[in-house]
Every structure is written in structure tokens, then in C-alpha cells.
Amino acid sequence: MRRSKKFKSPSPHPPPTRGGGDYIDPQEEGSLPPSPSLKGRGMGGGSIKGFFERFYKVKKTLSLVFVDIDPKTYNISPEEIEKRITPQTKAIIPVHFTGQPCDLDPIHKIACRHNLMIIEDAAHALGAAYKGRPVGGLSDLTIFSFHPVKHITTGEGGIVTINNKELYQRLLLFRNHGIVRERELLMEDQGPWYYEVQDLGYNYRLTDIQAVLGLSQLKKLDRFLARRRQIAAMYNEAFTNNLPEVEVPYQAPYADSSWHLYILTLRLDRLQKSRREIFAALRAENIGVHVHYLPVYRHPFYRRLLDSGSFNPKDFFCPNAEEIYQKIITLSLFPAMTDQDVADVITAVYKVISWATGVANFKKLPARIR
């Protein structure tokens, strides 16, 4: 869309619809800050005068602190957030990892206490709900990705849902070169051709073609979600109780996951093979396993940031994330999988775990799979 339509809710505080803030801003990228969202908050932005200075100031002053995860949900831990807040903290960016919503109530309380903004990274969580409320209308900003591996796709891109009109308008500017065309918002009016660049902005526009694809994908979302949940349930049924060498993903009582990823945790103390060997054996069975994720700060870019001396190593290190990274494996989970595909994955997991324990677990295979 060259210029987004404003989807204003009919009443001031309606119950949120799926993925719904009061405003939807289609963006070329679902990526997180430091791009549109922090800028939208006013950490940058503002009037035309001096915008370059402000932009560079923001780039210089915004700092990055990682917060460790909860060892059960693998989502950001509210207690750990509290420990890492300083007077400089501006925003909390919880990621709804795998599609399971973070525990948002305590996070909101912390944000209120410290006057912080919340930007939810819901790249995995389209269609998820927290305490029965759909992700997308719960915080200041929520960001969804429509990359092809996500619940629905626009080829690339995503949307931001926003509960605040001022933020929404800032993001519109940021998305489109800071250009204002509305007559009533111009600082002067030199004629019908006239528009103004009122802030520093970029091209974060989703194309019309992508938007049309997104609308057609949206019609299939319920079906996609239902199938994802079905597949997750099949995995849970196959692995819970029967295979003590692995743990199925813990689901918190407040969370209704949209199951973007299904992560098995290996109990390495019960296995005679390493995660790497088990991973390779599953790949050799033609199963598309992955590992999500390396702790972000271990990537070379973040290491360089640390090496540059401008960040405190204590603000990066997350022991729980480190430990969990060593023992997780992601199984295939996408709506086009047939029941036979799912059964093949389950069989391969049993086979490889049997091999890794030195015990034949095939007799434990659920009858439906055998």
C-alpha cells in the first residue's frame, strides 16, 4: 500500500480483534528496532527543525540490554526485566517466542512503574492469545512478520498494530520519507501540488501487490492456525510420557500459542549422543530440523558491539538462554504437513532417540504411528 488506510475501531475501547490494535500500519519490514517503533515513540522524530540532530542523538543514546528467559516458557522473564532496568531504560521488547505469548501482565506492571513503552515482537504470534485476549491489541505497539515461513505471508514485510493515534501518525511519516500531504497538517500551503517532508523517514512501504496477497492469506489464517495446533497436539501426544529423553514445549496456563515453532528439549543427561549428533541423525532421516535460536548476542555483530567497549557485558549475558540453546531442536511444523508427514517426523524422533539412548524405543511408538 502506498499510503496505509487507517483502520479506526468503531468505539474508543473495543475488545481487540485478532492481531488488532486500533491502527494497523503495514510495513515493508516486520523487523524490530532500532527502526520504526522506537522512532515512533518520539525517541527521535518530531518537527522538521533539527531532525537530523535528533536522529543522530537517538542513535547515539539508545543502548541495548538483553534480558534472560524463563527456563520453563523460554520467553522473557519479568523478574529478569526488573533486574536490568535503569533510569535510562525507555522500552521493553518482549518476543513471543514460538508463538506462546509472554507473561504480559507483570511486564505491563513493570512498564507502568518505570514509565516504559512496550513493543511486542509478535513475529511468531499471529493468532495467539494472552489470557483470552488476542496478541496485537495489548501493548503500545505490536509487530508482526509476514515472511514466507510465518503464519501468513505477504512475500516479505509485516504490520505494526498500534493503540495510540499519535504513534500511528509518526509511524506513517517514518514509513514514507516523512512526507505529509494532508492539507490540514501542512506547515504552509503553496498550492495543490504541495507536500512537505516533516520528519526523517524511509521507504518502509508494503506494496499493493503484497497487501492483496496478505488479504487473501488472512482469509486462510483460521485454517492455518487450526492445523498448526493439531500438529502440535499430535507431537505432544506422541512424546509426552512415552519418551522421557525429551521434553515437549511447556505451555503456560495464560497462553494460547499460535505454534509458529515446535521445540523439543533434549534431556542430554539421559542421552549418550550430543545435540549435534542427534540433529545430524534427524537430518539423515530427511527430517527438516533446525535450532531456534543462538542467543542473539553471540552473533558476530553483537560481539563486535561488545568488543567495541560501548556496552557492558553484564547487560548481554543470559545464562538460561545459553543453557537452553545447547539442548533444543525444532521440528517441522507448517499447515501443509499431512498426517503422514507428522507421523514420519515422530517415527524419526523415536528412531534417533532410541539410537541415542542405546535402547529400542520403537515399542513405545503410539499405535497410530506404528
Ligand SMILES: Cc1ncc(COP(=O)(O)O)c(C=O)c1O
Ligand atoms: C522473533 C522474530 N522477530 C522479528 C523477525 C523479523 O521479521 P522480518 O524478517 O519480517 O523482518 C523474525 C524473523 O523471523 C523473528 O523470528
